[in-house]
Amino acid sequence: MKNPIESLLEKDFHIVEKRKILFAIPLAIVLIAAILMIIFNFTLGSPLNLGTDFTGGYTVDVQLPNKLTDENFGEYRNRIYDLFEEITTEDGNTYSVRIDGIQRQGSGASSAIHVKYFAVRGVSESEMLDQVNPAIQKKIEESVLLLIPKVDISGKTITLTYGEVLSPASLEIRKTAFSNLLKDELRDIVTVSGEAADAVKLNPDNNKQIVIECETVASTDEVKSALAAGMKISDSWSGQVVLSGAVGATVSTELIFNAVLAVALALVFMLCYIGLRFQLSSGLACIIALFHDIIIMFSFMAICRIEINNTFIAALITILGYSINNSIIVFDRVRENKKSIFNQNMSAADIANKSVKETLMRSINTTITTLIMIVMVAILGVSDIQIFALPIIMGLISGTFSSICIAPSLWALFQNVGKKKKNGLTKKEKGLPAAQTEANA
16 A cells, blocks of 8 residues: 555645646735734734844843852843833832843853843933943842842751852841731731741851741742742842944944845856856746745744844845755756657646656755754754744745745746747748748739
C-alpha cells in the first residue's frame, strides 16, 4: 500500500493552470492587512507597531553591579513593566509609558538592565526630558533598587536571607514591616507569640539573615511572595539609574534608508545572477516572488500587531536569501526539463508543473526541518529572540509558497507572452512581401 507522499507525487500538478486561485490567496491576506492597518491607524494612532528603532524614543539603564542574576532578572523585568504603567511627575500629571524592550546587559560588576521606551503621545520633547524622564528615573530608584530577601520556611521558622549585611536600623524597619504584614496580608495565616516585632531577630551566626519564630505558618508560595515583598529593603546604594538618552528621528530615518537600500541591492544582485544563470524571465519571476514574500511578512506583522524593529529587518533579509534558494532549485529543474529532448513538445506550463513536481518534496522537507528549529526557538527563547523567530516562521511558509506556486506560474506566463509576441512578429514579417507583391501587380 502506497503512503500519502508517494500518492501525492504520482498526481499531475496543475500549478500554472490554477494560478488565479493561488494568486488570490496572498491578495486576500494583503487586503485583510490593509483593512486592519486603516483601523489601527484610527484607533491606535499608527498602522504598524513600529519600535523605537524607527519611531524614536528614550532609553534608561538600571545598573546593578554584582546583583543581577539569571534567577532574579525576570523579577526585575516584571517590576519595571509594572511601574511604567503609571508615572507621576512633580506637577502631579500621571502618564502610562509604553516599553519597547527590556534587555539584560553585561555580567558581574558591569551587569545592567537596558530599557527602551516610547515617547508619551501628545507630550512634547521638552516635557519628556524635563518632567517625564526624571519621574521615570526616580520611580525606578524607589521601586527597583531594593534588597529582596530569599524566603525559606522550615517548620515554624521563617528565614529571610538578604544579599548584604543588615544594619540595626534596617532590622528595626523590618520589625515594623512584619507587624504590618500580620495585620494585613498574613493575618490569621502567620501567628507569633507575643508582639510581632519581638519575633523578628537577627541571626547571630549570619548577619545577612533575619529569623522569625512563629506559632503557626503555612509554607506556601503565596506566603513566601508576601514576605519577600513586604520585607524588602530600600537600598539606593545597590545600583544606579542612568538616563542614557534618546533615539532621535535622524537615527530612525537613517535606519529606514539603510534597510530599504539593503533590500533593494539584494534584489538587484539576485536579478542579475538569475538572469545570467537562467533567463531574464526567470529572474523577473523570482524578484516578483521575493516582493510577494516581503509584502506577506509585512502583512503578517500588521495583522498580528508584532513590533517592527531592526530585528525584523534581519529576519526579512534572511528570508529573501532562503526563498531565492528554493526558487533557484525549481528553475534549475525548469532549465534541465526545457533542454531535454523528451520535453520538446511540452508547453511552458507543462514544464513548470513537471519541475515543481520533481522538486516539491525537497522544498517541503527543507522547510519543515527549518520550521521545527525556528518554532522551538519561538517557544523556548526569550522575548527578543521570539520577535526574530515569528516573522521568520511566516517568511518560511511564504517563501515556500512563492517558490512553488508564484515563481513557476509567472515564468510560464512570461514564456507564453513572449511566444505570442514572437509569433505576431513572425506573421508580420511573412505577410510583408506578400503585400508588396500584390501592390506591384
